[in-house]
Amino acid sequence: MKPILALLQFCTTLPLGQAADFEQFARRSYLYPLAGYVTGGIAALLVFPITSPALGAAVALAAVLILSGANHFDGLLDLGDGLMAHGSSDKRIGAMTDRNTGAGAVAAGIVVTLLAFAGLQTATPIWAAILIAEVCAKLAMAWMTVLGTPFRTGIHSYLHGFARRSFLVFAAVLALPLLLLPLPPATPGAAIAATGAIVVAMLLLGRHLFGGVNGDVVGATHEITRAGVLVLLALL
Template sequence: MKSVVALLQFCTSLPLGKPVDFEYFARRSYLYPLAGYVIGGIAAGVAYWITSPTVGAAVALAAVLVLSGCNHFDGLLDFGDGLMAHGSREKRVAAMTDRTTGAGAVAAGIVVTLLAFAGLQSTANLPAAILTAEVCAKVAMSYLTTLGVPFREGIHSYLHGFAKPWFLIPATLLALPLFLLPLSRASVALALVVTAVIVVLTLTLSRRIFGGVNGDVVGATNEITRAGIILLLALL
């Protein structure tokens, strides 16, 4: 249970009492999807009682951002700055890791949020969609933590140091309860496949542009995966 509490203290803004040693989670980063069930479950529960798809989508997205403390959204903004920076790899890394917020950050935040909002209000089952998207986003974080070679010291390099290749298996297995949701099995299966594709694309892009992965890349992948899965479910 200490590993789960440490996970939730890291991934959520929920009041969970005295801080637990972060290493409990670091040694079991395959537990990431559990945070997806908590965050997505709460957001789904709130959205369930809202009859307006537009309002429900807005509230659901606001809930996942607030519950996550906007930590991963902050990574998306930094990632956007790094992508939009011109020049050498060093300049791109500097743009991503400094404390200023540039046009790339604003563009990344707006585009990803708009796509998620538009897709979510178009889904046939909004609560199931936000829950599925949030769990898939956390599966992506687990995959990237395991596979993403860090280019600098930080939280990601610390987590990556404990990660083992077999972590991919339990992280995937923890997503299987999604098949119990009122969505077609094909939709859930495709969502997991798309999650893996987004991870591969992010890894490839980050290695080419930044020389590896850091916490900002992992956080951005969470936000991008959530939006991508929501769009997928809306189109299906």
């Protein structure tokens, strides 16, 4: 349980007592999807009795953002600034890691949030959609941790140092219980496949613009995956 406790303390704002040894999770980063079951499950419970799609989508997204402490959302904003910067990789990295929030950050936050909200209020049922999206978002982080070559020292490089190729399979297995939801199996299956496609795109983007991946890119991948999966579920 210690690795799971460390995971939840890292990924959520839940009051879980004394800080666990983070290395317990770092050595088992394939556990990321379990945090998605927790945050997505809590959000699903909150929206289950809500009949209004718009209100349900708003509550669900607010819940997952609050539960995560907007930690991954911060990565999305930082990536937005990096994307809007012009010039060399060093200039883009400087913009991404700068403490100031620029227009690129605002644009990235608005666009991804709008897509997530529009997708979620259209997807049916909303409680299942937010659960699937949260698990897939955490699955994306697990895969990025394994595959994303770090371009600087930080939390991502630390986790990447412990990661093994086998973690790709272990993390995917933890996402398979989504197939047990009262939905056509192709629905969560398509969401998992879309997660893989988004991870590949983010890896290529990170390599092209920054020369690799850092924690901001991983956090942004989490948010983009959630939005992408919700849009996909709305279209299915």
